[in-house]
Amino acid sequence: MNYCDLLFDTQEQDLGREIIIDGESGKRLTFKELQAEVMKVANFLKSKGYEPGTVIATHLYNGAEAAIVFLAIEYIGCVVCLVDPLFKAEEVPYYIKDSGSKCIVTYLEKEEIEGGLTSKVDVINVSEIQEVCEKNDYQQTLPMYDFKEDELALLLYTSGSTSTPKGVMLTTGCFYTFLKKNHQSMYRYEPDDRILCFVPFSHGFGSISVLIPALAYKAGIVFQKTFHPAKVAEIVLKENITHMLGVPTHYRQLLRFEPFINNLGKLKAAFCSAAPISSEVANLWYEKTGIYLDEGYGMSEATTLIATRMSRLPSASGDVGFPPEGIISVDIVDDNGTVVEDGTIGEIRVTGQGLMLGYLNRPEETKERLRNGYLYTGDLGYRNPDGSFVVCGRKTEFINVAGLKISPVEVETALNSHSDVIDSAAVGVEDNVYGEVVKAFVIKKQNSSLTERELIKYVSERLANFKVPKYISFVHEFPRNNLGKVDKKALKNM
Incomplete structure (x- = not known):
């Protein structure tokens, strides 16, 4: 072979x-x-x-x-x-x-x-x-x-x-x-x-x-x-x-x-x-x-x-469809590894063919990722009743506001729906009262007069109050890796 x-x-x-x-x-x-x-x-x-x-x-x-x-x-x-x-x-x-x-x-x-x-x-x-x-x-x-x-x-x-x-x-x-x-x-x-x-x-x-x-x-x-x-x-x-x-x-x-x-x-x-x-x-x-x-x-x-x-x-947003039947299967599980009901957000878990042997010379991290024949992806999502899946983001990127988990994708979707917004990225930043609050970085159209206050008001009409960004920073570009993904760790440190 x-x-x-x-x-x-x-x-x-x-x-x-x-x-x-x-x-x-x-x-x-x-x-x-x-x-x-x-x-x-x-x-x-x-x-x-x-x-x-x-x-x-x-x-x-x-x-x-x-x-x-x-x-x-x-x-x-x-x-x-x-x-x-x-x-x-x-x-x-x-x-x-x-x-x-x-x-x-x-x-x-x-x-x-x-x-x-x-x-x-x-x-x-x-x-x-x-x-x-x-x-x-x-x-x-x-x-x-x-x-x-x-x-x-x-x-x-x-x-x-x-x-x-x-x-x-x-x-x-x-x-x-x-x-x-x-x-x-x-x-x-x-x-x-x-x-x-x-x-x-x-x-x-x-x-x-x-x-x-x-x-x-x-x-x-x-x-x-x-x-x-x-x-x-x-x-x-x-x-x-x-x-x-x-x-x-x-x-x-x-x-x-x-x-x-x-x-x-x-x-x-x-x-x-x-x-x-x-x-x-x-x-x-x-x-x-x-x-x-x-x-x-x-x-x-x-x-x-x-x-x-x-x-x-x-x-x-994040609708990624169906896994290849008969080759791999996908579950959504809670922190105990128990499969959750359709529509409930949990960790995406995969089993079947084509999984890695492990991480090179990293036995402990391999054990954390590969358990009992399952690959725990570290991504959060949910399963629809028809068997398709929606990805909500990385576990490490979810924002925890007073114990309430927020998907960055949901916040970014609301921001991006504004006609003056080209792109956005939402992250969690430390807060003395709530533990974390939402902060958004936004690239707006050239010559747009859109203000932070106006955009927050716009989003507040589309999201629950605890999901609305407390801060919005307008930037010209995002730090990205070679694949084009936004480097949210770098954003947090800005």
Whole structure:
């Protein structure tokens, strides 16, 4: 079993199809050409003595090389450790040391990073990979490594919002479980489909949710290094994009660029994940483009996909639809692990196929997250009578006002419904009387005269008094991570 089977089992009629289009460098690869370049890099890594089980880190922006190196590492049976390319040279050594990586492939120059690493770590600049791929000399055909179903193949690091970042251990079996989940609950791509990937390949969203089904269905991927609304609208037409995957902030920004909306209506589908999206944004997207904004809920610990809402409007903000039947099952439980009634908010708990092996070298944190065959997600939500689920936010992000729990999503939905509000983020701040009160950070439209008092009055007509923000700060932008999620810990410290 090997992820690369999905590439190398490509039939003759599909070998000439394009699989990789690098929007930054202009590099274009057919399935046959990708096979050749993966084999060249696999030989290159093997020649350095890397054996199955060796951890090799990649620190690369979206692009052809990110996919080539990922597949080459998998091909020879090594473990891929994905490191976010936004991390600076000073931050990278933590991930190398924690993962036990013997090698890192990076866009940084060797001298930028070597000082923070032990001499035993091999630093390969991405230019070396490009040179290997460009060589026309004969490359020995290597046998593809056969992973056991439960053998470690990938390390994805969590954001570390409540502790230092942890390595989520996933197997090749997890990849194939994702493919089954995708087949049932997401998109069954056609060979002529083109998927736009501006979500980071260094996260499961890019390396699992985009690459695996593209290889399996013989569709093409168009990589963009960064997200920019104008570039997205342009490339949708230029490359005949059929599917786009992003996070809520991407879609909010795209909706602000009225001249580009017609381009986006040419898509077959658009998918949103990583954070709950407001029903207002989903409804507006449908109104403006004529296509549904599908939504998913997932996490690295479950090999991304847990539930999806497809081809319909949301019933409420955070409506993420149904889990893939027969593959995983989802419950809502209280603090004692007891399943609660439909409509009652509790912790989202998952069991079934595709769960992580655990956190690398973190037995106590693994025990906390994985209990008796269940994955306790740390997210709160509720189940609807029809079996669909609504995500309300992280347990750590819920606001506790005098013992009353408030979902930030609910507050943000009310704020975002104001015509002058572009986006908002609600957090809990300390209060001597109530323990916590709601504080909101709001991005308003340019030239808007909206005041804090006016917005509080507006929201008070839509929310119970204890949910109404006591303070509102107007800001130009939010601190965000590479996936586009608002960094609420950073907001609290502002």
